[in-house]
Each structure stands twice: as structure tokens, then as C-alpha cells.
Amino acid sequence: MSLPLTEEQRKKIEANRQKALARRAEKLLAEQHQKPAQSKQGPSQNLPRDPSKSGSHGIFFKQQNPSSSFHGDQRPQNPHSFPPNTSEQAKGMWQRLEEMPTACPSHHPPNQVTVAGISPPLANSPPGVPSQQLWGCELGQGHPQASHETQSTPFANTTHEPLAKAKNFQETAAFSSGQPTRDPELETRMARPSTSGQNVSGSVTPRTEGRLQQKAGTPPHRVAGSQQGRCIRNGERFQVKIGYNEALIAVFKSLPSRSYDPATKTWNFSMTDYGPLMKAAQCLPGITLQPLEGAQGHVELASTSSGITAKTGLPAAPSLAFVKGQCVLISRARFEADIGYSEDLIALFKQMDSRKYDVKTRKWSFLLEEYNKLMERVRSLPQVQLDPLPKTLTLAFAAQLQKTSLSPVADVPEADLSRVDSKLVSSLLPFQRAGVNFAIAQRGRLLLADDMGLGKTIQAICIATYYRKEWPLLVVVPSSVRFTWEQAFRRWLPSLNPVDINVVVTGKDRLTDGLVNIVSFDLLSKLEKQLKPPFKVVIIDESHFLKNIKTARCRAAVPLLKVAKRVILLSGTPAMSRPAELYTQILAVKPTFFPQFHAFGLRYCGAKRQPWGWDYSGSSNLGELKLLLEEAVMLRRLKGDVLSQLPAKQRKMVVVAPGQISARTRAALDAAAKEMTTKDKTKQQQKEALILFFNRTAEAKIPSVIEYILDLLESGREKFLVFAHHKVVLDAITKELERKRVQHIRIDGSTSSADREDLCQQFQLSPGPAVAVLSITAANMGLTFSSADLVVFGELFWNPGVLMQAEDRVHRIGQLSSVSIHYLVARGTADDYLWPLIQEKIKVLGEAGLSETNFSEMTEATDYFYKDSKQQQIYDLFQKSFEEDGSDMELLEAAESFDPGSQDTGDTLDESTLTGSPVKKKRFEFFDNWDSFTSPL
Numbered sequence: 001m002s003l004p005l006t007e008e009q010r011k012k013i014e015a016n017r018q019k020a021l022a023r024r025a026e027k028l029l030a031e032q033h034q035k036p037a038q039s040k041q042g043p044s045q046n047l048p049r050d051p052s053k054s055g056s057h058g059i060f061f062k063q064q065n066p067s068s069s070f071h072g073d074q075r076p077q078n079p080h081s082f083p084p085n086t087s088e089q090a091k092g093m094w095q096r097l098e099e100m101p102t103a104c105p106s107h108h109p110p111n112q113v114t115v116a117g118i119s120p121p122l123a124n125s126p127p128g129v130p131s132q133q134l135w136g137c138e139l140g141q142g143h144p145q146a147s148h149e150t151q152s153t154p155f156a157n158t159t160h161e162p163l164a165k166a167k168n169f170q171e172t173a174a175f176s177s178g179q180p181t182r183d184p185e186l187e188t189r190m191a192r193p194s195t196s197g198q199n200v201s202g203s204v205t206p207r208t209e210g211r212l213q214q215k216a217g218t219p220p221h222r223v224a225g226s227q228q229g230r231c232i233r234n235g236e237r238f239q240v241k242i243g244y245n246e247a248l249i250a251v252f253k254s255l256p257s258r259s260y261d262p263a264t265k266t267w268n269f270s271m272t273d274y275g276p277l278m279k280a281a282q283c284l285p286g287i288t289l290q291p292l293e294g295a296q297g298h299v300e301l302a303s304t305s306s307g308i309t310a311k312t313g314l315p316a317a318p319s320l321a322f323v324k325g326q327c328v329l330i331s332r333a334r335f336e337a338d339i340g341y342s343e344d345l346i347a348l349f350k351q352m353d354s355r356k357y358d359v360k361t362r363k364w365s366f367l368l369e370e371y372n373k374l375m376e377r378v379r380s381l382p383q384v385q386l387d388p389l390p391k392t393l394t395l396a397f398a399a400q401l402q403k404t405s406l407s408p409v410a411d412v413p414e415a416d417l418s419r420v421d422s423k424l425v426s427s428l429l430p431f432q433r434a435g436v437n438f439a440i441a442q443r444g445r446l447l448l449a450d451d452m453g454l455g456k457t458i459q460a461i462c463i464a465t466y467y468r469k470e471w472p473l474l475v476v477v478p479s480s481v482r483f484t485w486e487q488a489f490r491r492w493l494p495s496l497n498p499v500d501i502n503v504v505v506t507g508k509d510r511l512t513d514g515l516v517n518i519v520s521f522d523l524l525s526k527l528e529k530q531l532k533p534p535f536k537v538v539i540i541d542e543s544h545f546l547k548n549i550k551t552a553r554c555r556a557a558v559p560l561l562k563v564a565k566r567v568i569l570l571s572g573t574p575a576m577s578r579p580a581e582l583y584t585q586i587l588a589v590k591p592t593f594f595p596q597f598h599a600f601g602l603r604y605c606g607a608k609r610q611p612w613g614w615d616y617s618g619s620s621n622l623g624e625l626k627l628l629l630e631e632a633v634m635l636r637r638l639k640g641d642v643l644s645q646l647p648a649k650q651r652k653m654v655v656v657a658p659g660q661i662s663a664r665t666r667a668a669l670d671a672a673a674k675e676m677t678t679k680d681k682t683k684q685q686q687k688e689a690l691i692l693f694f695n696r697t698a699e700a701k702i703p704s705v706i707e708y709i710l711d712l713l714e715s716g717r718e719k720f721l722v723f724a725h726h727k728v729v730l731d732a733i734t735k736e737l738e739r740k741r742v743q744h745i746r747i748d749g750s751t752s753s754a755d756r757e758d759l760c761q762q763f764q765l766s767p768g769p770a771v772a773v774l775s776i777t778a779a780n781m782g783l784t785f786s787s788a789d790l791v792v793f794g795e796l797f798w799n800p801g802v803l804m805q806a807e808d809r810v811h812r813i814g815q816l817s818s819v820s821i822h823y824l825v826a827r828g829t830a831d832d833y834l835w836p837l838i839q840e841k842i843k844v845l846g847e848a849g850l851s852e853t854n855f856s857e858m859t860e861a862t863d864y865f866y867k868d869s870k871q872q873q874i875y876d877l878f879q880k881s882f883e884e885d886g887s888d889m890e891l892l893e894a895a896e897s898f899d900p901g902s903q904d905t906g907d908t909l910d911e912s913t914l915t916g917s918p919v920k921k922k923r924f925e926f927f928d929n930w931d932s933f934t935s936p937l
């Protein structure tokens, strides 16, 4: 016979139990941290496809929380979601607790439960877990499986019986967005007198009580002391005001949304955790938590002489909880409701004919044609805030809102191009023609974002020419390609008189002198005043140069674009790192879409408020942004999409800016040219003059070549080859790349054969941007650079065979893409003679079947060389010299030893031209200094 416990002993036991409880909770948490993936075995796999035909309740409950969805498919996450880790962590923990029927101390079974007002806070359960099962202290409402899981739990049956009899639960239970829908019918039944031993006041019949006590094997304990607290609503969260209790703190710490406010010394939680918290608190002895105001009932555990009496009126959290979410477009035809659980809302969703429930995302979606109906009805639900689609979207998809076209892509009508030069129209590749159709369907306002090298120029010229009646045309381009554009207009529009093309070269030139006016970004900002009256048709090449609204070029261009009638933006890389970079381009094409950046930032840039202001560097709703862009702003095709239409090699002649040639270099060039044509010169003297001219050309081109390379890098070209001939050019390029911290390799005559291979491999395997700087004569053979698909020739070489071999460093087995070859040609230099010479030679080879193609067919117009008699003389000299045996060697040696600094007539390289911006540490920082680098000419 044991002696009765003294009061002191009882207190001690109680205190020990409290400690044990707290330790256990902590241990569980710790275990959970170590086993975060435990619950990954995918509840969602088992979710019934049709919510109305739910299969297993056990599984059903384990998948209930929509916010627990986290998928690799990068679909937008429910804003109410737990962060994935937390979610998994929480889910794992709940499951673990589930496996521990004794987690809730057996000494206080709630064997008298006030059922009235019980409304299981399912929606607020942690992810994947029925709130009924939390802390092993589930009430079991509506959870048939609970009876199995809780057989060893002495108190579990208190509510199972009536619920097990609610056999229709399976049929009536519906899914919300991933949550089990509470069954109103069931709840009503629960509130009614039970036929199975439970009365309306919730008292468990003696039969049940007896069984419980029997199972528990221990008599219920009295609770030594009790602590009272209450929940207070605070916006979308709630706060718990209660004194210190170790076990309760452990509960708090286990809740995913917990937050501790040291100032008020209180814990607060999101409404998602309301139900779980109340239930867990219910299991703690002596804790009374007053529910949130407005909730029905409260949890109270009090001791009676006969044992623990639990008066439980669990607050109706789901109906109390305010759910907030948003509509998100998920395809051209459908939108999704990204929102937490609300019974009323689910009922409303079920009224929609086009409803679909996605078991993966656990979200409901609808056809756009039901959008207005749904939103109107949602407005009548006071506890629900479902934010509409942005107005921009409803306007862009207005047709679908009226009547859904199920076509996955927009139908674009064929444009009538009879007013455009037939030479151009007939040259368009099929995908280019489709691009022109899209642009005209968009009334001449678009962002053409085709991959690099797909021929955006020809498409832009065609689109602009369609609106020829609205010319003069303004073409804004990086300064390095102004003359290439001039050539392109000449090539594709024979109907355009060349004198009507105005290339703006200095700040003193007029912007409106031509029918087609080509200007660099930087000069545009200097000539802003000349933009009135505004241009009606504008082309912007490399429009991502406008990504930063704060730059001078952007400030000059955006107002101009907003008022222009047609805006043709071209970019192979409209955004290089984040959606915020797209904003100005969208604004330029569709000024009404997002007049304020903040609205765009909130929706698509994951805007976050920081102590210093808003952070827009993130991303959100990207799927929707893509749909919007594709519908109304942008057309983008990748090389892979249209590979079958592309030639294996695309050559382009790039006329580099002559303005980059300094006055001293120009004088040296002119002097060398004069030497060549001066009469009474010996052959040797003429040759020397020619070599000097060639060398001076190299020197003169350096700034343009470097500018072009930097342009390519800024445009997102990751890997490419740059061939040059003169050591001085190779040196200048590598020096600049080093200065800008761009990864590169160099192979020239001095590179050993072992190093050549190593460097080549290094380049091939480099994952990021890399430039291979190669000598035309030393690296044109035996090397494979197939990981690049672009070759730039900074200098020309008189032997086309050598050029083609060099081209083939990328165009070889292993190359899966169409390769682009850019020849940089400078006017007023030796290039004027070399270029036609090369073409002629290739033509001859082609006629003899020794060359696959001829350059003039593949490249831009070549008729820019106006040969007077002197020029003809020089050309003849070039032709003769380069054809003579031995002259190759002479030229090669001269190129190797040429040092502009050592020439008495030469000028040294103007460092400031190359290094207008201070040296920066990071690779891409020089882009920020673009304005200063491309100083106006």
C-alpha cells in the first residue's frame, strides 16, 4: 500500500513533468532539424485529382495545407506559404509527433470536451498535417483515420466516435487549394447531440470516459497550478499574452511562423499557426488560453476532483481567419487563385464551370472568361481578399476575358508588305517574316528580342519601312555599329537614296538631316533639343542599354519613345540578370502598362521594403510576366528554335567608327597613303609605304576594336574569338580585357604548342564569359573552339584562305549552332583595299569551286569604297604586293615588330580613349561606366 503524496511531492512531480515535456519538445525539434526531408515522400502524390472525389482521409489530411506546396517547377508560391524548409521541417515534426501518441501527457486527457462551437482549424494546420493530430492531442473531428492513429491515446476517442459515424465526410470533404475543406454539414452534426456518447455540452459519457481512463491506465491528475493567457489579433498575425511556461515556449518554438518581440516580450504568429497553437496549448496542463476575440469558445483546462475537465471550445479559426491572396495568370487562357484556405471561397470556386484543381500546386484555376464573374462573387466574401489581376493584364488579355481563345499562341495575321522593297521582303527567312507580322499586329511597337545573329536588323528595317509614310526615321544604336546600320539600309532598301541616310557623327551634326537618321545613344542625349518635333518611327538597337532609368541615355530616349508612334526595340539580351532591367523597355513599348515602376516592382521584382527603402532586385510572378510580354510586348526566338532556317555561317561586315581614329593617326595614315602613290618611288619604297600604311591601320583601329569587344560583352555575348594580326592590336586587346577583369586567353606566335592546347581547353571548358584573343597567322589552324559561336576579326588579312581557316576554329564538328563571323572594317584605312581584295579572291575561288561562298553575297553592301584614281592605284599596289612571293613574310615580320611608340611620325595610343573609366574590380562593372567610355566623337 502506497502512502498518499504530499502536496510538496505533487508539486515536484508536476514541475518535473513540465520540464520533461519541454525537453521532449526541444528534442523533437532538434531531431527534426536533422531530418528535414523526412516528410518529402510526397503527400501530394496521393492527392486525389478531383477534389470532390477524395480518396483517403489519412492522406487527405496530410496534404491539406496549400501553403506547404513547394515545387521545383518554380511556379509562384503562395504568399502564405511557409518557406520550403520551414514547411518541410514543420511537416516532419508534426508527423513525428503523430507517431508519438504519448506526446500529450496521459495525465490530462480531455475526457470532457465541450464540442459546441468546435470548428477544427484545419486551414491553419501546419503543412501537410491535420491540425487534429498536433501534439498527439487531436480531437479527431472529421478524421476517420484518427481512430486508428490514436487507439493508444487514451483521450482520442472522445471525439472519434461521433466523427467516425459521420460517414459522409469522405464524400463531403472538399479540397481547398490543397487544404481539406471543412465540411459544414459535419460541423453542424458535431454541434448536435451525439448519439454515440457525446452530448451537446461535450461531456463524454461515462462509457467513453471509463474506456479512456482504462486505456490510459492512470487516473487523471489534477493540475497543480494554472496559467491564464489570451490571444490578441494584430493585423494578419496574432499575439499570445501569457506568463512564462517552459512547455508552452517549446510549443511556440515549434511553430513555423513564430516571432518573438523582445520589446513586448511576447510571441506572435501568423494565423496559419493559430489552430495548431490552440490545440497544443490545450494539451498542456494548467494552461488556459483565451482565443481571439470573435472566435467561438475558448480552451480551458481545469482540474476537478474527478480528474481533468477540459472545456474546449476551439475557436473557429478558419472562418475567423482572414485570407488574402492574388490572381495570377498561368497561361493565355487561364488564371489561378493563389490564396490560402477559406471554406466559403472553395464553395465559390466550385460554382465556376471552368474550375480546375492542380494537385501539384494545390491551387484552383479558371478560364479567363470566368474571371469577372469570379471576382464579382469573391467581393461578397468579407473574410476573403483576392487581389485581382493587374489592370494591364486584363487589358492585354481583354479578348480572352470576353471569350477564351484556347490557342496556346496568338494568331498573327499575315501583313501586306507590298509597300516594302521586294529585295528585302524576298530575303526574309520564314521566322523573320513572322517577326514582321507580329510587329505589325502590335502596330509597330515591340521589343524584338531574337537571339543574337538571327537578323534583327533586316526585320527592323522591314517593319520601319512598312511605316515609311511616317518617316523621318530615327535609329539609335551603340556608336560602334552606326556605319553597319548605314550599310544595312543601303543593302536592303535599294529604293532609299543613300544621301537620305544621315549618320550623326559629332555633337554638331543635325539629327534630322536625313530621311533615315542614325545616332549613337550618347550623342542622342547630347542632341535632345533637336528631338522636337518628335520622331514618329524609332528603332533602338541593343535596347538593353536603356535598362537603367537613371542614365543620361535612358532619360533622353524614354520620353522620345513614349510619344513616338512606332517603337522597334532590338535586343538579344533584354534583361541580363533581373526583371527590373526590363522595365524601361516595357515602358518604351507600352507606356500605359506600368506607368509607375513601383507597381511593376511589386508584382514582378519581388519588391521588399528594407530599412533604406525598397529593394527591387528580386523576381516574382515570372511566368505571368513572360505571358504578358509574349502577348503584347516582346517576340523572342532562340537560335535553336530556327536553326533549320539558318545558314551554317553568317558573315557580317561591321563598319567601325572612323571617328575613333585620332587626328595624329589619321595624319600618319594619310602620309603613308601619299607615300604609296607618290611618283618616282622605287618598288621597295612603295612596299615600305604599304607596310607602314598597314601598320598605321592596325594602330588606328585599336579603339574601335576594343569598343566593339566591350559592346559584345555588354550585350551578353559570353564566349567569342577575336582574331588580330598586329602584336600591338593583340597587346591592346589583352591589356583591356585584363583591366576589365574579363576572362581571356591569348595565343600568338610566341605561345608554345603545349600551351596552345592547354589554353584552348581552358577556353573550351570555361563556364562563363571568356574571350580568346588569337593571332590570325599563329592560331588559324589545329585548334578547336567549338564552345563559342562567334568570331570577330579585328583586322583583315589579305589571304582569304587564312581567314576561312580561322573562321573554322568555331565552325567545326562539335558545333551545334549557326556561327556568326564579324569582320571589323574601318574606313579610310588599308581596309578599304583589303576588303575588296579579299572579296575578289574569294569570288575567284568560288568560281573555281574552291570556296563555299563569296563574301559579297553573305555580307552587307560593299559599295562604300569610292575609288578615285589614287585609290585605284593603292588598290593595285596592294593586289600586286600581296600576290608576290615573299611579300607575306615581309608583312608578317613588319606586323610582329611594329611599335607605334617607336615611329617618329606615329602617335602613341591614346590611353584615355580606351580607359575613360577608372579601373573597376568586377567584371561587369564597366557596363555602368558605359557613358563615359563611349565618349562622343
Ligand SMILES: Nc1ncnc2c1ncn2[C@@H]1O[C@H](COP(=O)(O)OP(=O)(O)OP(=O)(O)O)[C@@H](O)[C@H]1O
Pocket (backbone or CB within 6 Å): 427, 428, 429, 432, 450, 451, 452, 453, 454, 455, 456, 457, 458, 571, 572, 650, 651, 652, 653, 858, 859, 860
Ligand atoms: N534574311 C537574311 N538574308 C541574308 N542575310 C541575312 C538575313 N538575315 C540576317 N542576315 C545576316 O546575318 C547577319 C546577322 O544579322 P544581324 O546583325 O541583323 O543579327 P542580329 O540579330 O542583329 O544580331 P546581334 O544581336 O548580334 O546584333 C548579318 O550579316 C545579316 O546581314
